Amino acid sequence: MQFTKMHGIGNDYIYVNGFEQDVPDPSALAQAVSDRHFGVGGDGLVLILPSQQGDVRMRMFNADGSEGMMCGNAIRCVAKFAHERNLATGNPVRVETASGIKTIDKVITPEGRVTAAAVDMGEPILTPREIPVGMDGENIIDAPFDALGLPDGDWMQAAGLKSGMTCVSMGNPHVMLFCKDVAAVPLEQIGPIVEHAAIFPDRINLNVVSVQSPSEVTMRTWERGSGITLACGTGASAVCVAGVLTHRAGRSQLVHLVGGDLQIEWREDDNHVFMTGPAAEVFTGQWLATQT
Numbered sequence: 001m002q003f004t005k006m007h008g009i010g011n012d013y014i015y016v017n018g019f020e021q022d023v024p025d026p027s028a029l030a031q032a033v034s035d036r037h038f039g040v041g042g043d044g045l046v047l048i049l050p051s052q053q054g055d056v057r058m059r060m061f062n063a064d065g066s067e068g069m070m071c072g073n074a075i076r077c078v079a080k081f082a083h084e085r086n087l088a089t090g091n092p093v094r095v096e097t098a099s100g101i102k103t104i105d106k107v108i109t110p111e112g113r114v115t116a117a118a119v120d121m122g123e124p125i126l127t128p129r130e131i132p133v134g135m136d137g138e139n140i141i142d143a144p145f146d147a148l149g150l151p152d153g154d155w156m157q158a159a160g161l162k163s164g165m166t167c168v169s170m171g172n173p174h175v176m177l178f179c180k181d182v183a184a185v186p187l188e189q190i191g192p193i194v195e196h197a198a199i200f201p202d203r204i205n206l207n208v209v210s211v212q213s214p215s216e217v218t219m220r221t222w223e224r225g226s227g228i229t230l231a232c233g234t235g236a237s238a239v240c241v242a243g244v245l246t247h248r249a250g251r252s253q254l255v256h257l258v259g260g261d262l263q264i265e266w267r268e269d270d271n272h273v274f275m276t277g278p279a280a281e282v283f284t285g286q287w288l289a290t291q292t
């Protein structure tokens with residue numbers, strides 16, 4: 001099987017051209033190729049497939065084999081892959097995902113290379129039932145986080161952890177915890193606890209966020225099914241929305257992630273979130289059938 005390794009600010013996936021190749025068990029393949037010691041290494045597997053609704057279809061699988069709804073960093077790479085391999089060369093390009101059609105405007109060099117893209121992430125979902133979160137109310141903004149089961153410790157004071165949690169879905173469910181120092185949060189310890197907290201029936205992605213100014217924030221992410229990742233596009237989008245809802249930040253934010261920066265804007269006129277960032281190809285290779 002031929003594959004391509006790509007990443008969006010360090011959020012790396014293994015991409016397979018589903019127009020030409022069939023993957024009978026993508027869940028098992030995702031687990032095998034994602035292993036950073038015995039496989040290719042990545043946050044998961046992405047299949048680029050024909051679509052009856054858009055120009056191409058994206059299916060993405062986390063490193064643990066579970067299928068995800070959407071990935072903002074991966075979809076920019078899908079647009080790049082599809083353009084440079086003549087699968088979908090229109091601009092903008094419409095990509096079918098498990099959370100609906102997403103429209104991507106590509107930044108194309110004179111040589112025909114896609115270096116970056118702006119993604120219409122759609123409208124944020126704030127209703128607990130639709131996120132989903134097992135809590136009552138119209139939304140969850142700076143709500144008590146007792147149900148997360150966070151372990152007590154000096155880290156809370158060291159990180160300057162704020163007292164509430166905010167939940168948003170951008171096709172994937174996210175919970176945001178604001179603090180003064182994201183580096184002081186033991187994400188490897190609390191990430192699995194929050195991901196599997198009983199109030200999240202579909203599990204959850206955890207983002208810890210510090211606000212430098214109304215237009216600049218820093219975040220770290222624990223992704224459900226993948227663990228700590230260098231970047232998360234849906235997470236950055238959710239962070240922007242949460243910053244506005246909690247009156248900590250404005251509608252246009254430069255979001256610093258471990259792997260790089262994303263520009264996020266939550267537009268007031270149509271309620272859509274737009275994400276702009278780079279897409280890069282690392283290498284291509286061949287996966288031997290005997291490895292899975």
